[in-house]
Amino acid sequence: MATRQLAPVAPDTSAGSWEQVATREVSKALLYFPPWMVGAFLFGLGWVFHVSLRSDDPQVVAWTTVLITACVIGLTGLTWHQSHARSLTGRAHSTLTTLAGGLWVCAATINGPTSMVTGRLILIGGVTMALSFNIRTVIRTKQIDVQGAIGDPLSFLFGQGAERAGMPAIEAKTTKATAHKVEGDVQLEQGKQTADDLQKKVAYVESGVGLPPGSITTAIDPDDASKAKVTISDPRVMKKPIAWPGPSRPGGSIADALRVGLWQDLDEAMHIIVGHHVQFMGMTGAGKSIGGAWNYLGEIVTRADVAVFAVDITKGKQTLGPLEEALHRLETTKAGAKALLGEIQSKVKERTDQLSAKGLQKWKKGCGLTYWVLWIEEFPDVYDALTDAEQEQFLSLLKAIRSAGGTVVMSLQRSDYTQMPTLARGQLAKMCFGVDSSSDASFGLSERQQDANARPELWTNAQPGMAYLDAPSIPEERVAMPLRTYAWGISGEKFDDERANAEMRAHAAAYPAAAKEVDPGTAAISRLATTAPAKPAQAEPVAPVEVELLAQAAELVVHTQFASASMLQRKLRIPFAQATALIAELQRLDAVGPPRENQAPAVLTPVDELEELIEKIRDGAQADDDSEEDVVSEYLTDPDPDPDVQGGIDDEIPDLDPGDPPWAFTPAEPMTPEARMAALVQLLQDWWDGGRRDFSTGDLNPLWSSTDMTRQWAQKRLRKLRDAGVLGYDDDAQRYLMPERPALN
Structure with a gap:
């Protein structure tokens, strides 16, 4: 016999659902009851006062009236004072209601609450007042309190959004309002909330008010842990590219701020780059080259006391080529990059000694030394090209060059632990352009930016030039506010790379590196670009x-x-x-x-x-063709000076007279080893003076074609110079390097 099993019965949730609906509707209805309850309370209060304070003595009636009136005036003033955060209309409404209710209680105390006058007043006036408060409740619930927004925009917005985000106890107050932003202070619930709690709720506040993502940025109040500073702006104004307005301080000092773009609230983004290193990170097409490199370098090259040494071994001159005339040196090969880093390293101690002699711990405007900016595009490729020893030297350079008056800027696509050494990452200010994901963003943002919910992954490369910037000299409240860098080559709203390159070349030509006065150490490292106007005879x-x-x-x-x-x-x-x-x-x-x-x-x-x-x-x-004459005859006007001398193609050429005594050729004297070495060093010195820093063995061909020096002899001497440290050697390129001008010792 088959056993029968009991099937599980699904719980009946309809009752619970109806209870929830009923509770929600009752809660909504209760919002409209308080004004009517206040009216009933006033009627009861008037009846109690009339029964307990009624008197036929005129003096008692007079004193009772005076006392009640004084109390009404006091309550009216208190209402006006306590409702300061509301709009003017709401403040006046509450105050007049208090005054009218108090005066009615005074009249009811003397004449009774149901007399012809007081009875009609409480019935008609009370209903009117209650309905007016109900109307305000409806308007506030439907978010159409326009006067409240005008009175205090920040208080209005946070009153709507923060409550829906689960922070009903906070109070916001506007400190500054312009056409593009609202700034203010937010008082948090003391002992229960901090600025970090508000930062985590920003997205929910934006959702509660219906603002676009990224509209609200927050920062801690350094003077009060229970407060936060808030800025509300419209991120949609940054969607269109902004044309570069030109240099902000041409001829000024690098110690002055650089104008690198516009913040989301349309204030200018100003960055003092002196004294720290910077990392530029963003995906391909996010604007690191035009928005980052060109904006910064376009400003930097206009300053009088700075020299830029640039490296790009990946894209060559594609990004930095248009700027070359304004750069003091541009290296696009591995050997050149290594040589530049080595020369900078060799000059650091000399510069720190010079600053120390002047009583300075760091570079200062007017100290007499040219400030250095070392700009490295696609940094991982450059770092990977260095040997282990050279990588250690580079990390040492990062620590030392700041004291010597220098900044290193490193640009790359993803600053993870395989692309950027940890020791370097901790010393870098952060400028993060659009990235592909939030995990990528974690490598390009500072901790402060991540805590403030900065989200560059929202842009990817669809909005090139959008970035976050956290660096010394950037205010705390702006580290999580988006900015947009300027664009070059804008025609209308479209970008033209040909126009951009032409504009940048013209800008670089207007501020050539050759026109700047630099200190001797900077001049020794510089390799200025040669231009056609500088050597017209060789054009x-x-x-x-x-x-x-x-x-x-x-x-x-x-x-x-x-x-x-x-x-x-x-x-x-x-x-x-x-x-x-x-x-x-x-x-x-x-x-x-x-x-x-x-x-x-x-x-x-x-x-x-x-x-x-x-x-x-x-x-x-x-x-022009019609006016042309016989051009050849123009150059044949002179007569033949010796018409009797005629020559044919088959004529015999006579031998020279052997001479008396016969001529003989004396064999050349062999060169001494010292003379050969002097000739070799002289050639290397000539190359150095001409700006050359590397060579191969085959480049020495002029020596063994014009002297008795052999290739084998030259190779042996080059090895000795390597062992002595006079020359270096690049194993990848198989070329000799000259870190310093060779000398004959």
Whole structure:
């Protein structure tokens, strides 16, 4: 016989659900009861006073009236004082209600609560007052208290959001309000809440008020642990790129703040970079190059007392190339990067000794030494190229160069423990651009930024130039506030990389490194970029302007309304010098305006006049062809000086006279080892003086082709120079390095 099992019965939750609904609705209804209860209380109070204080003696009635009136005035004043946090309308409403209720109690005490006057007043006036408070409750519940927001915006917003976020006891007060932000102080529940608790609830407060994510930033109050400082701004104003406005203090000192962008509240982001190192981190396309490197370096190179040494062995001159004329040195090879780091290391002690002699513990504006900024793009590639000993030297350099007057900036995509040494990470200020995930963000943000819920993963690379910055000189309340760096090459709202490169080249040319006065130690390390204007005699010849090429250039310039030699170089696939000649020819034809500082020349020809310009170009070329004469005859005007001397291709060439006595060649005397060594060192010194810092054995070919020196002899001597520490050697590139100018000892 089959056994029968009892099936489990699901609990009936309908009763509980109805109870919850009923409780919720009753709670809502109870919000409207207090005004009616106050009206009933006033009626009862008037009846009690009338029964207990009634008198037929006029003097007693007079004194009773005076006392009750005085109490009413006191309560009215107290109501006005205690309702200061409300809007003016709410404050007046509460105060007038207190006054009216008190005066009615006074009248009811004398005449009774049900007399013709007092009875009608409590019935009509009481109902009106109760309904007015109910209306205010409805408005406040539906979040349409506009006057409250105008009276104190921060108090209004936090009164709505903080309560919904589970922090009903806090009080907020506006300290500053502008068109773009609201700043204020928040009083937390003493003994139960801190600024950290508020920071953790920020996202919930934003949700409770319906603000966009990232609208609220908080900071601790250094004077009171029960308070916090709050700023509310609109993050949506930063979605569009902001064009670079130009240098903030050209000709000033690097000790003055750099303007690197705009905060979310549209205040300028100012950063004093002196005295600390900086890490730039962000994913590909997040704006580290244009927004980070170009904004900072665009400001730095305009300062008079700073030199920039830059390294990029990954992208070469793609990022820093347009800035090269304003840099004191740019290295794009592993050997060059190693040599630069070694030379900087060798000068640190010399600089600290110079500062010590002046009684200084660190670099100071006007101390006589040029401040150094060492800028390293794609830092992991540079660090991996160093040997173990060189890596130790670099970490030592990080600690020492700050006292010697220098800042190191390291840019990379992900600063995890495989990309950035721990010893270096602890010494870096943090600038974090958009990243792919919150785990990546943890490597680019400081602890303060993480505690304040900074979230660069919201941007990824969709908003290039957005960043967080935590560094010395940045106010506490801004370390978790987003900023947007300036953009170069903006046409309308679009980015043009050709225009950006042209603008940066023009900017660098306006502030060339060669024009700065630097100290001898800085000059010894510098390798200034050579430009065509500096050596006009060695400039490459420019081919004559071709008519059809000029017509194509005119079409490009007029259609884009942008007169850039870099653009013509790319679009027409021609040398830069030829592209510059085309721009000059268009200027001669008045199609393009004269050169302008920090920007490309203006295009003077509108699109609808392009055909006329091209026709003018071709007509001018035809006129030049018609006026040409026999150019060859111009150079054959001189007569033949000896017309009798004739020569043919098959004529015999007579031998030279053997001489009397016959001529003989004396064999050359062999060089002594000392002479060979002197010739070798002299060649190395010539290379050093010319700016060269590395070479291979094959580069010594001029020695053994012009002397009796052999390749084997030279290799032995180079090994001895390596063992003596005069030369270094790069095993990867298999090239000799010259850390200092070789000397013949």
